[in-house]
Amino acid sequence: MSMLNVNDLHVSYGGIRALRGVTLEVMQGEIVTIIGANGAGKSTLLNAISGFLRPGQGEMHFKGEKIEMKPSRIVKAGICHVPEGRLIFANLTVEDNLKLGAYLRTDRKKIAQDLERVYGLFPRLRERMKQLSGTLSGGEQQMLAMGRALMTDGDLVLLDEPSLGLAPLLVKTVFDIILEFRDLGKTILLVEQNAYKALHIADRAYVLEQGKIVKSGAAKAIAEDPAVKEAYLGAKSTTAG
Amino acid sequence: MNLFLQQLVNGLSIGSIYALMAVGYSLVYSIMNFSNFAHGSVIMLGAYFGYYAMTLLGLPFLGGAVAAALGSAGVAIILERLAYKPLRDRRAPFLYFIITAMGASMFIDNSVIATIGPTPKMYPNVFGQGPISIGHIDIGRVDLAMFIISAVALVALILFIDHTKLGKAIQATAYNMKASALMGISPSFVIILVFGIGGGLAGIAGILYGMKYQVFPQIGAITLKSFIAAVFGGLGSLPGALLGALLLGILETFVSGYLSSQYRDLIAFTLLIAMLVIRPSGIMGKNAEDKA
Amino acid sequence: MEYILGIFELSAINLVAVLGLSILTGFTGLFSFGHAGFMAIGAYVGGILTKNLHYPFWVAIIAAGLSAGLVSIVIGRLTLKLKGDYFCIATMGFGEAVRLIFSNMNYVNGARGLADIPQFKGASLAIPFVVAVIAIVVAWNLVNSRQGRNMVAVREEELAAQMAGINVLGSKMVAMIASAVLAGVAGALMANFIGFIAPKSFNMTKSTELTIIVIFGGLGSISGSVIGAFLLTALPELLRAFSDWRLVFYGLAVIVIMVGRPQGLLGGSELTPSGIRKMLADRKAKAAFARAKAGGRES
Amino acid sequence: MSVPILELKGLTKRFGGLTAVNDVSFRVEEGGISGLIGPNGAGKTTIFNLITGVYKVSAGDILYKGASIADKEPYKIADLGVTRTFQNIRLFKNLTVLDNVLTASHMSAKYGLAEALFRLPRFRRDEKALREKTMELLSIMGLADRAEVVSNNLPYGLQRRLEITRALALNPKLLLLDEPAAGMNPDETNQLMRLIGEIRGKFKLSVLVIEHHMDLIMGVCEHIHVLNFGCTLADGKPETVANDPKVVDAYLGAEETK
Amino acid sequence: SGGAGANTIKIGWFGPETGDSALWGQAEFNTMKMMVDDYNAAGGVNVGGKKYKLEVIGYDDKGDSTEAVNVTKRLITQDKVVAIVGPQGSGEAIPIAPIADDNKVPVVATTATNPKVTVQDDGTVNSYMYRACFTDPYQGKVAATFAYQKLNKRKAAIVMTVDDPYSAGLSQYFKQSFEQLGGKVVEQVSFTSGEKDFRAALTKVKASNPDVIFMPDYYNDVALIARQARDLGINQLLLGGDGWPSDNLIQLAGNALEGCMFINHLDFDGAAAAPMRAEYKTKYGKNAELNSYMAHDALVMVVDAIQRAKSFKPADIKAALDTTDLPVATGNNDYLTNPITGHIKIGPTHDPVGKTAWLIKIVGPDMKFQESFAADS
Ligand SMILES: Nc1ncnc2c1ncn2[C@@H]1O[C@H](COP(=O)(O)OP(=O)(O)OP(=O)(O)O)[C@@H](O)[C@H]1O
Ligand SMILES: Nc1ncnc2c1ncn2[C@@H]1O[C@H](COP(=O)(O)OP(=O)(O)OP(=O)(O)O)[C@@H](O)[C@H]1O
Numbered sequence A: 001m002s003m004l005n006v007n008d009l010h011v012s013y014g015g016i017r018a019l020r021g022v023t024l025e026v027m028q029g030e031i032v033t034i035i036g037a038n039g040a041g042k043s044t045l046l047n048a049i050s051g052f053l054r055p056g057q058g059e060m061h062f063k064g065e066k067i068e069m070k071p072s073r074i075v076k077a078g079i080c081h082v083p084e085g086r087l088i089f090a091n092l093t094v095e096d097n098l099k100l101g102a103y104l105r106t107d108r109k110k111i112a113q114d115l116e117r118v119y120g121l122f123p124r125l126r127e128r129m130k131q132l133s134g135t136l137s138g139g140e141q142q143m144l145a146m147g148r149a150l151m152t153d154g155d156l157v158l159l160d161e162p163s164l165g166l167a168p169l170l171v172k173t174v175f176d177i178i179l180e181f182r183d184l185g186k187t188i189l190l191v192e193q194n195a196y197k198a199l200h201i202a203d204r205a206y207v208l209e210q211g212k213i214v215k216s217g218a219a220k221a222i223a224e225d226p227a228v229k230e231a232y233l234g235a236k237s238t239t240a241g
Numbered sequence B: 001m002n003l004f005l006q007q008l009v010n011g012l013s014i015g016s017i018y019a020l021m022a023v024g025y026s027l028v029y030s031i032m033n034f035s036n037f038a039h040g041s042v043i044m045l046g047a048y049f050g051y052y053a054m055t056l057l058g059l060p061f062l063g064g065a066v067a068a069a070l071g072s073a074g075v076a077i078i079l080e081r082l083a084y085k086p087l088r089d090r091r092a093p094f095l096y097f098i099i100t101a102m103g104a105s106m107f108i109d110n111s112v113i114a115t116i117g118p119t120p121k122m123y124p125n126v127f128g129q130g131p132i133s134i135g136h137i138d139i140g141r142v143d144l145a146m147f148i149i150s151a152v153a154l155v156a157l158i159l160f161i162d163h164t165k166l167g168k169a170i171q172a173t174a175y176n177m178k179a180s181a182l183m184g185i186s187p188s189f190v191i192i193l194v195f196g197i198g199g200g201l202a203g204i205a206g207i208l209y210g211m212k213y214q215v216f217p218q219i220g221a222i223t224l225k226s227f228i229a230a231v232f233g234g235l236g237s238l239p240g241a242l243l244g245a246l247l248l249g250i251l252e253t254f255v256s257g258y259l260s261s262q263y264r265d266l267i268a269f270t271l272l273i274a275m276l277v278i279r280p281s282g283i284m285g286k287n288a289e290d291k292a
Numbered sequence C: 001m002e003y004i005l006g007i008f009e010l011s012a013i014n015l016v017a018v019l020g021l022s023i024l025t026g027f028t029g030l031f032s033f034g035h036a037g038f039m040a041i042g043a044y045v046g047g048i049l050t051k052n053l054h055y056p057f058w059v060a061i062i063a064a065g066l067s068a069g070l071v072s073i074v075i076g077r078l079t080l081k082l083k084g085d086y087f088c089i090a091t092m093g094f095g096e097a098v099r100l101i102f103s104n105m106n107y108v109n110g111a112r113g114l115a116d117i118p119q120f121k122g123a124s125l126a127i128p129f130v131v132a133v134i135a136i137v138v139a140w141n142l143v144n145s146r147q148g149r150n151m152v153a154v155r156e157e158e159l160a161a162q163m164a165g166i167n168v169l170g171s172k173m174v175a176m177i178a179s180a181v182l183a184g185v186a187g188a189l190m191a192n193f194i195g196f197i198a199p200k201s202f203n204m205t206k207s208t209e210l211t212i213i214v215i216f217g218g219l220g221s222i223s224g225s226v227i228g229a230f231l232l233t234a235l236p237e238l239l240r241a242f243s244d245w246r247l248v249f250y251g252l253a254v255i256v257i258m259v260g261r262p263q264g265l266l267g268g269s270e271l272t273p274s275g276i277r278k279m280l281a282d283r284k285a286k287a288a289f290a291r292a293k294a295g296g297r298e299s
Numbered sequence D: 001m002s003v004p005i006l007e008l009k010g011l012t013k014r015f016g017g018l019t020a021v022n023d024v025s026f027r028v029e030e031g032g033i034s035g036l037i038g039p040n041g042a043g044k045t046t047i048f049n050l051i052t053g054v055y056k057v058s059a060g061d062i063l064y065k066g067a068s069i070a071d072k073e074p075y076k077i078a079d080l081g082v083t084r085t086f087q088n089i090r091l092f093k094n095l096t097v098l099d100n101v102l103t104a105s106h107m108s109a110k111y112g113l114a115e116a117l118f119r120l121p122r123f124r125r126d127e128k129a130l131r132e133k134t135m136e137l138l139s140i141m142g143l144a145d146r147a148e149v150v151s152n153n154l155p156y157g158l159q160r161r162l163e164i165t166r167a168l169a170l171n172p173k174l175l176l177l178d179e180p181a182a183g184m185n186p187d188e189t190n191q192l193m194r195l196i197g198e199i200r201g202k203f204k205l206s207v208l209v210i211e212h213h214m215d216l217i218m219g220v221c222e223h224i225h226v227l228n229f230g231c232t233l234a235d236g237k238p239e240t241v242a243n244d245p246k247v248v249d250a251y252l253g254a255e256e257t258k
Numbered sequence E: 001s002g003g004a005g006a007n008t009i010k011i012g013w014f015g016p017e018t019g020d021s022a023l024w025g026q027a028e029f030n031t032m033k034m035m036v037d038d039y040n041a042a043g044g045v046n047v048g049g050k051k052y053k054l055e056v057i058g059y060d061d062k063g064d065s066t067e068a069v070n071v072t073k074r075l076i077t078q079d080k081v082v083a084i085v086g087p088q089g090s091g092e093a094i095p096i097a098p099i100a101d102d103n104k105v106p107v108v109a110t111t112a113t114n115p116k117v118t119v120q121d122d123g124t125v126n127s128y129m130y131r132a133c134f135t136d137p138y139q140g141k142v143a144a145t146f147a148y149q150k151l152n153k154r155k156a157a158i159v160m161t162v163d164d165p166y167s168a169g170l171s172q173y174f175k176q177s178f179e180q181l182g183g184k185v186v187e188q189v190s191f192t193s194g195e196k197d198f199r200a201a202l203t204k205v206k207a208s209n210p211d212v213i214f215m216p217d218y219y220n221d222v223a224l225i226a227r228q229a230r231d232l233g234i235n236q237l238l239l240g241g242d243g244w245p246s247d248n249l250i251q252l253a254g255n256a257l258e259g260c261m262f263i264n265h266l267d268f269d270g271a272a273a274a275p276m277r278a279e280y281k282t283k284y285g286k287n288a289e290l291n292s293y294m295a296h297d298a299l300v301m302v303v304d305a306i307q308r309a310k311s312f313k314p315a316d317i318k319a320a321l322d323t324t325d326l327p328v329a330t331g332n333n334d335y336l337t338n339p340i341t342g343h344i345k346i347g348p349t350h351d352p353v354g355k356t357a358w359l360i361k362i363v364g365p366d367m368k369f370q371e372s373f374a375a376d377s
C-alpha cells in the first residue's frame, strides 16, 4: 500500500527555488532514503511534507488522502517529523519532552510502555531524565528528538539527518534504532548526509540535486551507481566505524 | 498596628488588581515573548463592556463580568489576528510587536475618546454602601469582591495550566512553537486560546477596576504597574506575576502610607531597576546559563 | 511663516533625539523606553544654565549633552547586561524616575515647570538646524566606523560578537552614551525653543514617540530616521483638523506600517547614491525572480 | 620543550551537581592541529566555552602561551588571538558576507571613536586598508564573489566556511573549530580537510578541532585527546588513539564488517 | 499680523479637546462658537461705526505645553487672529507668553490661575497676557479665610496633585494663608496625576484627625478621593477650589460629597448666568461647565476691547484691554455684553482686580450658592 505520494512539488524561499518538481512515493513498511548534497533541498522536502512550508505547486497524499496544510493536522494523521536541528523544548526536562511527544495520544498504558522503551533504547536519557534539555549535549539532544518521535507513535516517520553531530558509536545506534522503528511497523523517510549508511539500511533511494530528483531505485543499485559513488560516497568507503 | 493592618488591606486590594492584569499580560508574554502593551487598552474596553452591559442592558454584576470577559477576549483575539499574526508570520523581531502593540493601544484608547468621550463614568453600586468593618479596619465592599474574584480567577487559571492537556499545550508552545507543532499542537489555536484567556482576565480586571474607581479611556495606563509587577515576579511566570503584583501593591501602599505618595512611583521604579540589576529574571524567573 | 518654521524647528529637535535612539535601537538592538529621561536631564540643565546662570546657548547645549551622557554611564552600567524586554522595562523605570525626581525638585519649581527660559530668536533660530546637521554627520560617521559595525554585530549575535573580540558591553555603552548625549542636546534645544519645560513633557509618551519615529523610518537607517522625524513631527500638525480622530489615525498608521512594511520606510538601507543603487538592484532581482517563477508555472 | 600555545591544567567545570568537565589536562603545540573527540556529552564544547571565556572555570587553569586566561573576558581572550566557530552556526545573519568579515577584523583598525566621529585622516586610511585586507581574505577563502550576499542566504557549506573566514579575520594564533564538518557529505568533508591544512600554513595557526567525522580527525590531526564523561580517556597520536580499546569501546565502536 | 478679512474679525481659541480635561476644553469651544453665532446674528461687532462678523478658529492643545506653543504660533502666524481666548491651564499659558509678546497679539486666558501667567518671576508683567479669572493666591486665601474664620476649623489636611501646577500652587497659597491666620496644616499628602488609589494617603490623613480637608484637585480626582475617604470612614468636611465644579462631579462622587464646599468663579444659579445657561443647554443639550462661563467672559473682554479701541489691530486691542472695566449688570439678559463671573477690572498685573469669589455647597444633586467674597486686595 502506498503510504506517501508526492507529486510535482515546487517550493521556493523568496528568491530561491529550493524544490523544482519533486515526485516520489513511499510504500508502507519501507525505509526510503533521500541523499543529496548540502542545499539540495532535502530538508525543504521534509518540511513541506510536514506542513511547515507551503508549496508553490504540487500535491501530496498520505494513505491516499490529500495532505492538509497544517502541521498539527498532519501529525494527527500520523506523520511524525524529526527535524534537522532537533527542535526540542529547551526549557523543559527530558521527561517532559518525551511526554509531550505523546500529546495527541490518550492510551495511557501504552504511553508508559513506550516511555520505558525509549529509556531502554537510550539509557543516557534516563540518566538525564530531570535535566533541562537545553543543556544537553548535541548528541543527547538528537537522542531526545528521536525518542520523542517514538512517543508520537506516527505511522510515517520523517528523519532529517538523525546522525548529524553524533559520535561514531551513536551513529551506529541511530541506524539500529531506525531499523527498530521499521520492525515496529513504521514507515521511514530518511534524509542523510551519511549516504553510505543510509543506503545500507534503506530499501529504496532517491537522489536529489538542486531541487530535482535525478535518480531513484533500489538502495543497493543506487549504492553501486558510479556517479553516486563518486559524489556522495567519497573515494573510499566513508566514515570510520 | 491598626494603621499597619489597614495599610496592608489597602495594599492587598491594589495588589489583587495588579495581579489580574499582570497574570494576563504574563501569560501572553510567555507564549509570544513580547510585552503586549495593548493589554491595558483591552482592560479599558472590558471596563466599558461591563459598564454598558450593566447600565444599558441592565444586567446584574455577574452578567456584566461575563460580558466584560467575553468582550475583551474577543478584542484580544481580533488584535492578535489583525495586528500580531502578520508579524508572527514574518518572524518579525520583538521590537516590532511592541511597537505594533503601542500603535494598537493608541488606536483603541483614542477611538474610545473620539466616540464615547473622555468623561469618566461611574458604575452603579451593586455591592451596597459603606465599608465592612472588622475591628478598626475598614474594607471596601468592592475591594473584598475584587480580592475574592481575583483569587478565584487566578487559582482556576493556574490549575488549568498545570493540570490539563490544553494547559500543557500552552506551556509547550510557550517554550517552542515549532516543536509543539511537531507534537500535533496547533500553535494558532494555542495563541488564540492564550489571547482569549488573557483578554478574559483583562475584561474581569477591567470591570473590577471600573467598579473600584471609574471608567475612563486612560484606564490602560495603570497596566504599567502590572508590567512592573510581572517583571518583579519574573516575566512569563504566572505565580511570579501573582507574587510580584501583591508585593508591589503592598510596597506602594506602605510607601504612600509611611513616606509620601509622591515618592511612591519613584521608589517603585527605583526598586524595579534595583531588582533587575540584582536578579534580572525576577523572583521566580529561571536564569540558566546560555548554552553556546 | 513662523508657525511653519516652528514645525521645522521642532522636527529638527526631534531629529537630534531620534538619531540618538536610532543608534541605540536601530543599530545596537537595544530598545529604550526611557529616552525622554535623558531629554529631561538635558532640558533642565540647559534651562537652568541659560535662565538662572545666564550662560549662552552653546554652553548650555554642550553641558546638557555631557550631563545626559554622564548619567547614561551610570544607567548603562546598571542595565546594559539585561536582555530584551527587561532592558526596555528598566529604561522605562529610569525615564519615569527622572521625571518624578524633577517633579519633586523645588529648585526647578517641581511639577509646575520652569518658565521664562531664554528662547531662540532671530539668528539663533538657526541653532537647532545647525545642531541637527552636526548630529546627522556624527551619527553617520559613527555607524560607518568600526565602532558602528561592532554595534551591529552585537545586535545580530552577541556571543559571536564576543568571539570576534568585540567588547559587547563596551559597544553597548558607546551606543548608550552617544544616544544619551544626543537626547540631552535635544532636550536643551527643546527647552530653549519652547521657553518652558515641565516634567510631564518628558513622560513615557515622549519616549514612545521617539521610538515610533525610529521604527517608522526603519531600523538601522540614518536617513530613515531623518525622514521619519520630519514626517512624524509634521503629521500630527497636518491631522490637526481631525482633532479627536487624529490620534486614532496615528495609532492606525503605526499598525499599518508595522504590518504592511515592517522594515519601516528604509529599514537597513540608506538614501545615499550607493544605498539607492543597492535598493534598486534588490528590486530588480525580486522582479526577475517573480518572472522566473511565473515562467516556471507554465512549463 | 617549547611553551605550548594552549595548555589545560586540571580543568574542571561543574553545572550544579553535574561535572561536565573533570580534571582535564592537555596541551596544543604551537603550529599543531589537535583533535578533541569523545562521545556526545563528553564535555568537548564545554571545554571550548571555558577556553573562550563563555563559561567561568570551576577549577583548574587555562594557559595561553604560558599565561593564564581563565578569568579573562571573552572579548579579551579573542583579542589575545584565541577564537572559535560554533557547533550550530552563529553568523551575523542579516549582514553581508563582507560585513561579517569586516566586523571581525575591527582590531586591525587603530582609529579611536573621536577620529571616527569626525572622519579624521587616520579613519580614512585605516578603513581603506581594512576593506582591502578583508577582500583579500575573502578571495583566499573563495568567498570574494559572494561578498555582497546576505550571509543568511548562503548555502550551508559556505556558511561554515564564512564562519571560519570570520574567525581568521581576527588574526588568531589559535583557532578552535567545533564540528566544522557537521552536515557535510564525504566530498565536502574532504574539501574542508584540505582547507584546514591550508589555512594552518598560510595564517601560521594552531588548530584545535572537535569532530565526529573520523576521516577528518584522522586525516588532519597530529595529536588527539579523547574525553569520556568529562574525563580524559586517552591522549596521543591518531593511530595509537584509534586502536586504543577503551576508545573503541566508548566512542568508535567495533570495526564494522563491510 | 494683519487681523481681519474684508468683513470678518478672526479670534483664536485653544484648549484641551482631548485628554483628561477635554470636557472643559470642549465646553469652552462650544461657548465660543455659540457666542460668535449670536454676535453675528445680531449683525456683528461694531468697530468704529462699521459692523464686522466674528470668526473663531480653535485648536486642541491636548493640555500639553509643546502643543500649546505650536498652536499659538499657528493661530498667530498662519490664521492671523487678532486675539486669542484661552488656554485654560497655567502649564499651557505660561510658555506661550513670550510668543504673544513677540508677535504682539493679546491672549486672554480663561481659567489659568497661576500668577506666572501674567507676571514673570522677576516681576515683569507679560505685556500681552491677560486673564478673566482670579488667581491662585487669591483663591487660596479665600478658602483659608473661610475655613478658619467662618467654619472655625483649626486643623487642616491637604490632599494635592504634586505634578499639577494648579493644584500645587493652590495648596501652597492655602497653606500660607491658613497658617498666617493661626491654623495648622496637620497633614499634607500629595500624589501624581493619573493616580486612582488614594487609600494609603487617606489612611494617613485619617490618622492625623484634621477638622477640614482641603482638596485643590480636579473634579474626577475629587470624586474618587471623596468616595475612598468615605470608604475609610473619613467623615470630615471636604473643601475645594474651582477645579471642582463640573456637571459630572456629583454623578461621579455619588453622595460622598454631600455638604462639602468649594470656591467658584460664579453662582451657577445666579441671575447673571441664567441667559447663557439656558441658551447653552438648548443648543448643546447639556449644562454649561464653569469653563463655558470663563470663556464667555474672556470673549466679552476681547469684544469690549475691540469696540472701545475702534480697531481690531492686535496692539490696539491690547491697549484697550489694559483699561478693561466691565461691571456686572445683574439681571441683564444681554449676556453678550456683560461678564457673568463678576466685575472685571484689569489691574496693573493684567489680572482682574477685586474679583468676587463665590462659595458653593453641595446639597443633594445641586450646587447651592452660600456666600460671596469681594476681595480686599
Ligand atoms: N529559510 C530559508 N530561506 C531562504 N533560503 C533557504 C531557507 N532554507 C533553505 N534555503 C535554501 O534552500 C535550498 C535548499 O535547502 P535545504 O535546507 O532544503 O537543503 P538540504 O538538502 O536539507 O541541505 P543540508 O544538507 O545542508 O541540510 C538551499 O539553497 C538553501 O540555501
Ligand atoms: N549550561 C549547562 N548547564 C547544565 N549542563 C550543561 C550545560 N552545558 C553543558 N552541560 C552538560 O555538560 C555535558 C557536556 O556537554 P557538551 O556540550 O560539552 O558536550 P559535547 O562533548 O560537546 O557533546 P556533543 O558532541 O554532543 O556536542 C552534557 O551532559 C551537557 O548536558
Ligand SMILES: [Mg+2]
Pocket: A042, A043, A044, A084, A160
Ligand atoms: Mg537539511
Ligand SMILES: [Mg+2]
Pocket: A137, A138, D044, D045, D046, D087
Ligand atoms: Mg558539542
